[in-house]
Amino acid sequence: MCAGTRRPTRAVPSVSWNVLAATRAHRCEPQVARHPACPPEAPESLSRDIDGVSAAVASNPTCPPEVLIRLSRHSTYSVRGAVAGRCPCPAGILDSLSRDHKWEVRRNVAANTSSSVSLLERLLRDYSPEVEAAAAANPGLPQATLAMWQLARGGAGSGSGGGCG
Numbered sequence: 034m035c036a037g038t039r040r041p042t043r044a045v046p047s048v049s050w051n052v053l054a055a056t057r058a059h060r061c062e063p064q065v066a067r068h069p070a071c072p073p074e075a076p077e078s079l080s081r082d083i084d085g086v087s088a089a090v091a092s093n094p095t096c097p098p099e100v101l102i103r104l105s106r107h108s109t110y111s112v113r114g115a116v117a118g119r120c121p122c123p124a125g126i127l128d129s130l131s132r133d134h135k136w137e138v139r140r141n142v143a144a145n146t147s148s149s150v151s152l153l154e155r156l157l158r159d160y161s162p163e164v165e166a167a168a169a170a171n172p173g174l175p176q177a178t179l180a181m182w183q184l185a186r187g188g189a190g191s192g193s194g195g196g197c198g
Contacts, residue, residue, distance in 0.1 A: 088115035101126060110135040117141035124149060136161035143167035150175060157182050 090096055091104045092115055105116045105126045110133070116122065117130040118141040131142045131152055136159075142148055143156040144167040156168035157178070169179055 087112045091115035091119055098123060105130055110138055114138045114141045118145060120145055121147045124152075127152060131156060136164055139164045140167045144171060146171065146173055148173060150178070154178060 087104055087107060087109070088111055091101065091112060096104075096119075101116055101119070101123065104112055107113055107116075113130060113133060113135070114137050116126060117133070117138050122145060124147075127142050127145060127148055130138055131148075133139055133142075139156065139159060139161065140163050143153065143159070143164050148156075148171065150173060153168045153171050153174045156164055157174075159165050159168070168174065169182060
């Protein structure tokens with residue numbers, strides 16, 4: 034989460050998280066995986082489970098970079114999309130995911146406020162209109178670049194909005 038505030042979380046001993054992770058109660062795992070108080074060792078084990086849990090791990094702000102790198106190469110596009118929508122997300126991962134074959138993943142990169150200006154400028158030229166629109170709506174895109182893009186397209190697009198994922 035790049036912007037906004039989070040409610041303070043109570044510290045929960047690592048042992049408790051590990052017990053929750055080890056129980057493999059699939060309906061609880063996504064909540065455990067995305068919880069900001071989840072210790073770094075729990076997302077590693079949880080991310081090797083079902084796709085929904087892996088996507089939840091990717092959205093966890095405490096997810097270790099090495100786990101994010103592995104998840105950015107996941108075979109399921111919804112998991113890669115969750116990594117692409119994670120804010121903040123390391124620049125190298127965003128750059129790699131901006132070339133993903135699934136437009137949904139590229140759209141999440143384009144909407145991510147962690148994306149660099151050069152990445153957004155490239156995604157403005159994507160063959161998917163959804164990706165272009167997300168890049169144009171990203172508040173990190175300079176107004177001059179947005180105006181030139183709108184002129185080239187005949188004045189279409191508003192460029193308002195944006196955010197993480």
